[in-house]
Every structure is written in C-alpha cells, then in structure tokens.
Amino acid sequence: MRQRLPVVLVLPALAGLAFLLVPLIGLLVEAPWTTLPSQLVSAEVGEALKLSLVCASLATVVCLVLGVPLAWLLARGDLPGTGVVRALVTVPLVLPPVVGGVALLLVLGRRGLVGQHLDAWFGVSLPFTTAGVVVAEAFVAMPFLVISVEGALRAADRRYEEAAATLGASRWLTFRRVTLPGVLPGVVAGTVLCWARALGEFGATITFAGNFPGTTTTMPLAVYLALETDPDAAIVLSVVLLLVSVAVLAGLRDRWIRA
Amino acid sequence: MTLHAELRVRRGGFDLGVDLGVERGEVVALLGPNGAGKTTALRALAGLTPGGRVTCDGSAWDGLPAERRPVGVVFQDYLLFAHMSVLDNVAFGPRARGTRKAEANARALDHLRQVGLEDFAKAKPRTLSGGQAQRVALARALATSPELLLLDEPLAALDASTRLRVRSELARHLRTYEGHTLLVTHDPLDAMVLADRIVILEGGRAVQEGAPREVVRQPRTDYVAHLVGLNFYRGTAHSTEVRLDDGGTLTVAEPADGPVHVVFPPSAVSLYQEKPAGSPRNTWPVTVSGIEQHAHTTRVDLDGSPAVLADVTTATVAELRLQPGDELWASLKATEIHTYPR
Numbered sequence: 001m002r003q004r005l006p007v008v009l010v011l012p013a014l015a016g017l018a019f020l021l022v023p024l025i026g027l028l029v030e031a032p033w034t035t036l037p038s039q040l041v042s043a044e045v046g047e048a049l050k051l052s053l054v055c056a057s058l059a060t061v062v063c064l065v066l067g068v069p070l071a072w073l074l075a076r077g078d079l080p081g082t083g084v085v086r087a088l089v090t091v092p093l094v095l096p097p098v099v100g101g102v103a104l105l106l107v108l109g110r111r112g113l114v115g116q117h118l119d120a121w122f123g124v125s126l127p128f129t130t131a132g133v134v135v136a137e138a139f140v141a142m143p144f145l146v147i148s149v150e151g152a153l154r155a156a157d158r159r160y161e162e163a164a165a166t167l168g169a170s171r172w173l174t175f176r177r178v179t180l181p182g183v184l185p186g187v188v189a190g191t192v193l194c195w196a197r198a199l200g201e202f203g204a205t206i207t208f209a210g211n212f213p214g215t216t217t218t219m220p221l222a223v224y225l226a227l228e229t230d231p232d233a234a235i236v237l238s239v240v241l242l243l244v245s246v247a248v249l250a251g252l253r254d255r256w257i258r259a
Numbered sequence: 260m261t262l263h264a265e266l267r268v269r270r271g272g273f274d275l276g277v278d279l280g281v282e283r284g285e286v287v288a289l290l291g292p293n294g295a296g297k298t299t300a301l302r303a304l305a306g307l308t309p310g311g312r313v314t315c316d317g318s319a320w321d322g323l324p325a326e327r328r329p330v331g332v333v334f335q336d337y338l339l340f341a342h343m344s345v346l347d348n349v350a351f352g353p354r355a356r357g358t359r360k361a362e363a364n365a366r367a368l369d370h371l372r373q374v375g376l377e378d379f380a381k382a383k384p385r386t387l388s389g390g391q392a393q394r395v396a397l398a399r400a401l402a403t404s405p406e407l408l409l410l411d412e413p414l415a416a417l418d419a420s421t422r423l424r425v426r427s428e429l430a431r432h433l434r435t436y437e438g439h440t441l442l443v444t445h446d447p448l449d450a451m452v453l454a455d456r457i458v459i460l461e462g463g464r465a466v467q468e469g470a471p472r473e474v475v476r477q478p479r480t481d482y483v484a485h486l487v488g489l490n491f492y493r494g495t496a497h498s499t500e501v502r503l504d505d506g507g508t509l510t511v512a513e514p515a516d517g518p519v520h521v522v523f524p525p526s527a528v529s530l531y532q533e534k535p536a537g538s539p540r541n542t543w544p545v546t547v548s549g550i551e552q553h554a555h556t557t558r559v560d561l562d563g564s565p566a567v568l569a570d571v572t573t574a575t576v577a578e579l580r581l582q583p584g585d586e587l588w589a590s591l592k593a594t595e596i597h598t599y600p601r
Contacts, residue, residue: 162307163338165325167352168403177351181342 024242031239032232039236047214048222049240055130055218056198059137060145063194066138067145068187072175074146075153086150093143100139101207108135108208132209133216137198145194152186153179192252196245261316262407262439266303268296268310275299275310275463281407281439288442288454292482296463297443301409304441305330315406315439326355328407331400335412337392339384345371345395346380352403370398374432390421397432408433410442414449426452447486451475459483477599478522490528490567492521496598507565509541512593519598525558527595528569531588532579541591547583550576557581561589 032039039045073079074086092100108115108126118124126132160182164174180187202220209216211225219241226234261282268275275296281287289297302308306325313320320328331352339348349367354360371377374394384392393413400408413429414422430453433440444450450457451471459467459480467479478484484491494503496515502508509521535542545563552558556570559581567589571581579587 157338159334160338160340162325163332163334164340164351164355165307166305166328166330166332167355167399168326169351169355170326173355177343178340181340 027235027238027242031235035232036236036239039233040240044213044222045233045237045240048217048219048237049244051130051133051214051217052199052219052241053244055133055137056195056201058134059141059198060191060195062134062138063142063145063198064187064191067142067190067194068149068180071146071149071153072179075150076158089146090143092140093147097140097201097203097205098207101136101204104136104139104204104208108132127208128210128212128216130209130215133205133218136204136208137201140201140204141194141197144197145190148190148193149183149187152183152190155186156182188252192249196249199245200241262313263315264304264311264313266300266311266313268299268303268308270299270308273299273463275303277458277460277463277465279441279458279465281441283439284437285456286433286440286442286454288444288450288457289460290444290447290450290457290486291460292445295460297445297460298411299463300460301332301411301441301443304407305332305409329403329405330407330409331403331405333393333396333400333408333410333413336416337384337396339387339392339395339399341384343384344380345376345382345384345387348384348395349399349402352399356403367398367402370402371395374398388421389417390425393417393425394428397429401436404438406438408436408438408440410440412444412446413442414446415444429453476597477520479520479601484522489522489524492565493601494519494521499593501598503565505565507543507563509565509591509596510593511596511598513598515598515600518601520601521596521598523591523596525568525570526556527591528567529590530559530561530569530571530575530579531590534588535590540593541589541596543589545587545589547581547585547587549583550581561587563589567591 070089074082074089105112105127107113108118110116110119110125110127115126118126126135156179160178161174164178165171169177200220201218202224205216205218206221211217211221217225219237223234223237223241226237261280264279266275266277266279273296277296277300279287279289279300289300291297299308303310304313306320306323306328315329339345340351343351346364346367349370350360350363353363353366358366368377368380371380374397376391376394376398379387379391379395384395387395393416397413414426417425426449433453442449442453454471457467457469457471457474458465459474459482461480461482467474467483469477474483475487478487478489478491481491492503492505492509494501494509496511496517496519498514498516499511500508501511501515501519501521503521511521530545534544543563543565545561545567547559548562549560550557551560553570557573557576559569559571561567561569569589571579579585
C-alpha cells in the first residue's frame with residue numbers, strides 16, 4: 001500500500017517546480033508567434049544564432065581535447081596534490097563569469113602576461129574577436145566537463161584497465177580502447193552540460209570579447225541588447241535559445257544519458 | 260626451464276613473503292583462506308603490484324610493468340571488455356603486442372575454436388553464460404602465448420552445476436598448455452583436480468607444499484586438515500602412545516618417537532551412550548556441542564579431551580537421540596590413526 005505523501009514536503013516541492021517552469025511558460029506565452037517566423041529569418045537573429053552555435057561547439061571541442069585528459073590525470077594520475085588541483089579546477093565553476101572575463105583580459109589581453117607575447121611573436125590578439133568568444137566560453141564551461149568525466153572515471157572499475165595491461169596494452173592504448181568506451185556515457189553527459197553552459201555564457205564573453213555584431217555578439221548578448229531596443233526581438237531570441245537547449249538535452253538524454 | 264619467484268609485498272599491516280617455483284608444463288595451485296595473500300601474490304607475479312623478483316628461463320622480470328611481462332591472466336570475474344565482441348576481446352592481446360589486425364583476428368579465432376566458441380566470435384560478452392565467459396577469458400589470456408598463465412579463482416563465479424563441467428574442461432586445457440601455470444583458489448577441489456602441486460598459503464606465508472595426494476593425507480595445519488575433512492592434532496609420540504599438545508592421549512598402531520602430527524577421519528570415530536567395556540581401543544568421554552547434517556552422514560562436533568569430529572549414520576542419530584549437551588563416549592581404533600613427523 002502506498003503511504004500518503006507528507007504535505008510539508010509536497011507543497012514546497014510543487015512551489016519549486018512552479019518557480020522553475022512558470023518563467024519558461026511565460027516566455028512561450030508572451031512570444032509574438034505571428035511575427036516570429038519573420039524575426040527568425042532576420043539577419044541579426046540568424047547571425048547571432050549561427051555565431052552562438054559555432055562558438056559553443058568550438059569551445060566544447062576545446063574542452064574535450066583539454067578536459068578529458070585533465071580529468072584522466074585527476075582520476076588516474078596518482079600524483080601528489082591532486083586534491084588541490086581538483087579544487088582549483090572547480091574554481092571557474094563558482095567564479096562569477098565577469099571575474100573570469102576580467103582575468104582572461106589581464107592574461108590574454110594585448111598587454112597581458114601571455115597576450116603581449118602572443119601579439120609580439122605571432123601577431124595574435126584574442127580579445128574582442130570570435131576566437132576570444134570561444135576562449136571565454138571554454139574557460140567557463142570546461143569545469144563542467146572535467147568534473148563529469150572525472151566522476152565517471154573514478155566510478156569505473158579500474159580492474160578492466162589492469163586486465164588490458166596484462167594483455168600488453170600501453171596506458172594510451174588502454175585509455176583509448178578500454179577506459180574511454182567504458183566512461184562514454186559520462187563523457188557525453190559532460191559534453192552536453194559543457195555545450196549548454198557555453199551556449200548560455202554571457203559575463204565572461206562580454207567582458208573579454210566585447211559585443212560586436214557578427215563577430216562576438218552571441219545569442220545571450222543579443223538578447224540583452226534587444227531588451228532595451230526591441231523587447232519582442234528579445235523574446236524571440238530567448239525562445240530560440242530555450243528551444244535549442246531543450247532539444248539538445250532531450251535528444252541526447254534519450255540516446256545516451258539514461259543508460 | 261623453471262619460473263622462480265620470490266614475492267615480497269608489504270602493504271599496511273599485511274606482509275607477503277613466499278617463494279614459488281613452477282616447472283614448464285606444471286600447474287601449481289596456491290590454496291589458502293581469504294586474506295592469505297593469494298591474490299596479492301598473483302598480482303605481484305603479473306606486475307600489477309610491485310614487490311619481489313621473478314625469473315623465467317633465466318630472464319629477470321624485475322621492474323617490468325604488467326604490459327611488458329609475458330603473462331596471461333584469467334581474472335576472477337573474467338573482466339571481459341563489454342563494448343567489444345568476443346573476437347575483439349581475444350584479439351586485443353595480440354593487437355596490443357603489435358600483431359597486424361588480420362593475423363590477430365585469425366589467431367583469436369583459432370583460440371576460440373580451441374575452447375569451442377568460434378560460433379560466438381561476433382557476440383557481445385554479456386550474452387554469454389558464465390561458463391562461456393570463463394572460456395573466452397581463458398582464450399584471451401592464452402592468445403598472447405604467455406610464458407606464465409595466472410588464474411584467479413577461475414571457477415568461483417560459476418554456479419555449482421556448471422562448475423563441475425567447466426572444471427574438467429579447464430583441466431583439459433591446462434594439460435595442453437605448455438607454459439607455467441599458477442592457479443589461485445580457496446576451493447580445495449579446484450586445487451586437487453587442476454594442479455600437479457599445491458602450495459598452501461596462510462597469513463602471507465607458504466605453510467605446506469606437495470602433490471595433492473600428499474597434502475590430503477598429511478595436512479600440516481588446522482586449515483588444511485579442515486579443508487580435507489580430517490581430525491588433526493599435534494602431539495609427542497612415545498612408541499605407540501601419543502600425548503596431544505591440547506590434552507588427551509591416543510594409542511596408535513605405528514610406533515613413533517618425538518613430535519608428530521596425528522590425523523584420522525571423522526568416520527573412524529564411534530559414539531556410545533555407555534562406556535564400551537573391555538577393549539584396547541581409545542575411549543574417552545565427550546559432550547555434544549554441535550550437529551550438522553551432511554549429504555549421507557551426520558557430523559557431530561564433540562568437546563572432550565581431545566575434542567573431536569565424528570561422522571555417524573542417520574540411524575545412529577535416531578538411536579542415540581543426539582542433542583547438544585548430551586554426554587557420550589567416543590571410541591577409535593588404533594589402526595585408523597595416522598601419524599607422521601612434524
């Protein structure tokens with residue numbers, strides 16, 4: 001027999017659910033559905049959406065290339081000070097993104113610690129460019145991937161890696177053929193989180209990359225700008241972001257994360 | 260053509276120190292209770308845990324990591340790679356050691372054929388039965404043609420009905436394998452059936468070593484005696500009288516002198532309600548402390564001097580109406596007792 005659910009828990013739970021969902025529903029209700037198709041094909045929205053998708057995807061690739069090995073090192077490196085490094089990795093997670101943007105500017109800016117050399121030796125300047133958007137998004141999103149992949153690696157049975165070693169596999173081969181396939185669901189979940197975080201990134205982007213339509217104005221920035229000049233456009237942009245996020249999460253959830 | 264190992268592993272409060280020798284073609288079983296260090300010894304041989312020296316046919320393996328040792332391991336729960344097909348699992352070793360894909364696959368298929376599983380080459384490991392998975396694990400370990408084959412409790416994960424069949428199959432495969440084989444188990448039957456020689460490991464030390472029938476006949480520790488189901492005592496013999504260390508005296512048929520081990524089967528002990536009169540046999544008062552039903556007999560645990568295990572028939576149990584706490588007389592023929600020097 002099912003017990004009655006306690007009201008003390010159910011009421012705040014329902015309130016919490018409403019708190020999360022009502023704003024999203026409001027967005028959908030308020031959306032100017034009649035003019036929406038024409039707004040969507042407008043140059044500004046299309047440009048911002050394309051830029052957002054490209055930058056978030058590139059940032060995710062950067063995070064995968066750097067973050068998966070970092071997660072492996074944290075989970076398998078058996079190095080001293082791993083705990084401290086793990087704590088440091090999570091700092092960008094809790095850091096206000098604007099502060100991250102300022103920090104990036106100080107290091108990679110034209111007069112920054114690293115930026116001045118990039119400028120002098122390679123003629124590369126990251127701030128206020130599309131590449132800068134990717135850097136800012138990767139900086140903010142990478143901890144999500146690292147934490148997720150590291151958790152999966154720690155939960156995985158290391159004895160499979162030992163079995164691979166007794167069969168003559170080097171650690172690199174073991175990582176590729178045994179470890180990585182074993183934690184694939186964790187990697188995919190981390191990638192989705194990372195991509196979603198990069199797609200919504202605002203603070204670090206606007207600080208480090210500025211707001212130049214066509215090169216650095218991603219969707220979140222466009223939403224913020226439009227809110228002052230054309231509220232309807234802001235709503236349309238928001239709805240698009242919402243739909244893209246939900247679609248990606250839902251699509252991947254069914255195929256990967258549930259397992 | 261011998262493999263010599265001096266294994267020394269110290270970890271936390273545990274200390275493993277055991278010397279092993281395995282001849283080519285020989286199967287040695289490392290038998291011991293849980294926590295005796297069997298798996299640690301296996302890991303040290305495989306190079307998964309550092310500690311000790313290993314030489315095989317004159318070449319030293321010291322300091323070599325696992326992936327560079329010519330070793331094949333069958334793990335307790337097999338550890339087949341779930342995302343690969345059976346064939347890819349078996350071909351993994353040869354591939355990792357640099358064999359071309361086509362040749363590795365051919366060799367893997369050959370090994371699968373030897374264990375009768377070539378039809379399952381395309382299958383995923385999770386579709387296999389326990390016995391099949393064990394055979395794939397064996398094929399995978401042998402596919403690299405290792406010098407040393409290590410088996411960690413190879414039958415422990417199987418249910419009782421398949422274990423019998425898989426055990427005899429495994430025995431057949433081990434007979435055809437030409438390298439050195441070390442088997443780790445806590446099941447005496449596995450050790451008796453599969454091994455040419457048994458090393459008993461207790462508390463990180465080898466306490467007894469010998470051919471299976473030798474170990475069965477002349478146990479040297481309580482653990483081994485318990486495994487093979489014998490009453491076991493230490494004592495000092497003066498001609499045909501043995502004074503037991505833990506109390507009591509037994510009369511034996513074979514005269515001996517000095518410290519000895521004393522064994523006799525529980526079935527040699529008879530129980531009576533009254534003291535049996537006028538017999539030269541060993542007779543002493545005992546108290547029932549436990550009764551355990553086995554397949555065809557009842558094992559009675561008796562306190563006394565000495566304490567003893569007795570196997571009696573169900574008829575005897577009914578006749579004596581055995582209950583814990585009952586006071587009885589145990590008697591034992593001198594000719595049933597076997598002594599050997601310690």
